[in-house]
Amino acid sequence: MEIDVVQWSSAEQSQGREPKQNGKPHFYDKLIVESFEEAPLHVVVFTYMAYGIGTLFGYLRDFLRNWGIEKCNAAVERKEQKDFVPLYQDFENFYTRNLYMRIRDNWNRPICSAPGPLFDVMERVSDDYNWTFRFTGRIIKDVINMGSYNFLGLADKYDESMKTIKDVLEVYGTGVASTRHEMGTLDKHKELEDLVAKFLNVEAAMVFGMGFATNSMNIPALVGKGCLILSDELNHTSLVLGARLSGATIRVFKHNNTQSLEKLLRDAVIYGQPRTRRAWKKILILVEGTYSMEGSIVHLPQILALKKKYKAYLYIDEAHSIGAVGPTGRGVTEFFGLDPHEVDVLMGTFTKSFGASGGYIAGRKDLVDYLRVHSHSAVYATSMSPPIAEQIIRSLKFIMGLDGTTQGLQRVQQLAKNTRYFRQRLQEMGFIIYGNENASVVPLLLYMPGKVAAFARHMLQEKKIGVVVVGFPATPLAEARARFCVSASHTREMLDTVLEALDETGDLLRLKYSRHKKSARPELYDETSFELED
Amino acid sequence: MDLRRVKEYFSWLYYQYQIISCCAVLEPWEQSMFNTILLTIIAMVVYTAYVFIPIHIRLAWEFFSKICGYHSTTAN
Numbered sequence: 001m002e003i004d005v006v007q008w009s010s011a012e013q014s015q016g017r018e019p020k021q022n023g024k025p026h027f028y029d030k031l032i033v034e035s036f037e038e039a040p041l042h043v044v045v046f047t048y049m050a051y052g053i054g055t056l057f058g059y060l061r062d063f064l065r066n067w068g069i070e071k072c073n074a075a076v077e078r079k080e081q082k083d084f085v086p087l088y089q090d091f092e093n094f095y096t097r098n099l100y101m102r103i104r105d106n107w108n109r110p111i112c113s114a115p116g117p118l119f120d121v122m123e124r125v126s127d128d129y130n131w132t133f134r135f136t137g138r139i140i141k142d143v144i145n146m147g148s149y150n151f152l153g154l155a156d157k158y159d160e161s162m163k164t165i166k167d168v169l170e171v172y173g174t175g176v177a178s179t180r181h182e183m184g185t186l187d188k189h190k191e192l193e194d195l196v197a198k199f200l201n202v203e204a205a206m207v208f209g210m211g212f213a214t215n216s217m218n219i220p221a222l223v224g225k226g227c228l229i230l231s232d233e234l235n236h237t238s239l240v241l242g243a244r245l246s247g248a249t250i251r252v253f254k255h256n257n258t259q260s261l262e263k264l265l266r267d268a269v270i271y272g273q274p275r276t277r278r279a280w281k282k283i284l285i286l287v288e289g290t291y292s293m294e295g296s297i298v299h300l301p302q303i304l305a306l307k308k309k310y311k312a313y314l315y316i317d318e319a320h321s322i323g324a325v326g327p328t329g330r331g332v333t334e335f336f337g338l339d340p341h342e343v344d345v346l347m348g349t350f351t352k353s354f355g356a357s358g359g360y361i362a363g364r365k366d367l368v369d370y371l372r373v374h375s376h377s378a379v380y381a382t383s384m385s386p387p388i389a390e391q392i393i394r395s396l397k398f399i400m401g402l403d404g405t406t407q408g409l410q411r412v413q414q415l416a417k418n419t420r421y422f423r424q425r426l427q428e429m430g431f432i433i434y435g436n437e438n439a440s441v442v443p444l445l446l447y448m449p450g451k452v453a454a455f456a457r458h459m460l461q462e463k464k465i466g467v468v469v470v471g472f473p474a475t476p477l478a479e480a481r482a483r484f485c486v487s488a489s490h491t492r493e494m495l496d497t498v499l500e501a502l503d504e505t506g507d508l509l510r511l512k513y514s515r516h517k518k519s520a521r522p523e524l525y526d527e528t529s530f531e532l533e534d
Numbered sequence: 535m536d537l538r539r540v541k542e543y544f545s546w547l548y549y550q551y552q553i554i555s556c557c558a559v560l561e562p563w564e565q566s567m568f569n570t571i572l573l574t575i576i577a578m579v580v581y582t583a584y585v586f587i588p589i590h591i592r593l594a595w596e597f598f599s600k601i602c603g604y605h606s607t608t609a610n
Contacts, residue, residue, distance in 0.1 A: 050556035057564055102559040129561055450553035510550060 034296055034436045039447055039478075039513055047447045047478045051099075054449065058098030073131040074101075095472070099449065104130040106456035106469055112139060115148040116156040117489045121466060140464065144494055146484045147468035151324040151440055152411045153489025154395050155355030161398075165390045172386035180372070184383035192389045195396050196360050200330060201340050204369070205362035207392075208377045209384045211349030212238045214359030215317060217377040220246040221370075222315075222345070223284050228268050230261060230312070231286040234294060239286050239317060248284075249274070255294070258302040261285070265310040283312035289321030289332040289348075293475060293483070295435020295443050297325065300336050304343070315345040323353025324440050329399050329412040335438070354395040356388045415440060415488035418495060422486050425499050430512035434481075442484040443470075444502075444511075451509050452480045458508070463501040 064070040113120040121140045124133045178184035196205040208214045219242030227248040253260040326334035333340040349359040399408035419440040432445040456469045471480040552558045
């Protein structure tokens with residue numbers, strides 16, 4: 001299955017709904033266009049062959065290191081521990097030592113400016129094949145940033161609109177020095193939570209200091225033993241960690257696949273708990289709004305229909321989709337024209353579109369009140385720092401238009417335009433791109449490990465464009481990719497520069513694997529007058 | 535002029551071979567070792583093909599022609 005086109009109409013889903021607070025309800029038909037094209041066979045064969053060669057050389061180097069012919073720079077056990085259970089012999093350590101280390105200079109690159117559309121990268125070299133690095137002291141200036149999650153361009157240097165943050169810093173300082181339960185609840189937090197609830201059009205919200213901790217500390221407060229968690233196979237680590245910490249039974253369904261989810265739900269309702277056959281106390285479906293490694297958007301209408309039919313609860317992690325998806329940036333519920341009250345738990349982070357840090361959980365008032373008392377993060381973790389809370393308040397007012405301008409809405413629309421333009425041009429050029437056409441995270445498939453390293457180095461050193469490449473273990477072994485994050489602050493010229501550079505690099509490294517290449521720029525007709533034949 | 539283009543083409547081809555077979559990320563001595571082993575294997579394959587394939591073809595041709603010839607003599 002290569003291109004997946006799902007026809008969905010919102011008219012039949014939303015019949016008896018009262019109008020939303022922001023205006024008329026949206027009734028429009030939408031075609032979900034996603035593509036997950038498979039690679040040509042020779043590419044997959046070469047990829048596995050390259051990993052095979054890398055593995056053989058890995059064994060050779062391990063042998064040399066073991067017998068002392070070569071100095072070992074990796075971690076080894078001490079001499080006294082040689083008879084204990086080996087620590088560094090599993091595949092992950094083997095892969096890290098022998099394959100990741102060779103191309104390690106493409107990750108963890110320090111930058112020395114704000115992560116706006118252009119940024120500065122510190123130059124570093126390695127003398128011993130990436131075991132140690134040293135900084136040359138030079139700075140690569142004005143690199144185009146295609147890697148930061150800066151979707152609306154709000155993570156930038158200080159400018160006059162950030163004056164309120166300076167005032168808050170003067171009044172409140174930087175640290176809170178307490179947890180939410182003790183003395184860490186400021187009036188800034190209350191203001192922020194009310195604003196978040198208003199933004200999302202729900203009853204109440206609660207904010208936490210760290211986005212990862214929002215997931216991993218609150219899922220255990222919501223479900224426990226005797227409950228069932230149905231989680232998507234490509235969920236983020238924070239969701240997986242939260243699910244495992246809770247002690248509930250976890251079952252995984254195929255990525256974005258409603259048939260797989262329905263089968264699991266039917267089995268859960270029919271057969272109940274494993275040995276006792278009692279009914280499950282709660283069934284919680286964990287999905288994300290936009291999956292950042294695939295660029296796909298969750299099929300929310302079908303999942304909501306399933307949830308109502310089988311009486312399950314839904315938890316959406318909108319880390320990458322809040323502020324970036326939907327006509328006014330309200331997230332996936334607005335993207336599909338659905339009522340946010342139908343989703344039980346709306347979770348999101350402020351790191352991506354709002355230029356701050358932290359996360360929130362929103363929903364009904366009794367849910368949020370329960371979390372205020374029972375969440376581990378509220379009891380033990382320090383609450384959000386006041387200047388950051390003010391930055392989020394400023395961003396929310398900017399996006400909602402409460403500061404008197406329409407710039408926020410313009411940025412959301414500019415992001416949507418940039419995304420569609422970027423994706424369309426990349427597909428025309430012939431690259432394999434995954435995901436929904438409206439998701440602003442664009443994964444471009446590279447497949448072979450040699451090309452991954454060559455691509456990242458070439459883009460930074462020759463073209464001065466900073467990209468993020470991802471390989472195993474964050475992606476499947478044969479599907480290494482480069483991940484672009486389009487931002488609203490990228491101008492059309494910057495995107496054109498990037499696209500030209502990608503075109504050249506794609507030709508140099510032969511990356512254009514797609515077999516659905518549309519025609520290259522059609523020649524425009526230059527005629528201004530017709531000659532009519534009589 | 536043409537020689538330079540040919541040399542550029544060959545160096546581009548060598549670069550493609552390097553990035554496809556993961557040689558680009560190996561250290562220089564590993565690259566030389568891999569290239570040597572690969573060239574040795576290819577040389578052996580070519581030599582074996584040169585020495586043995588004509589003889590095999592001739593023998594197979596004789597074998598099949600004998601069978602077909604036997605059939606045609608019995609049919610007559």
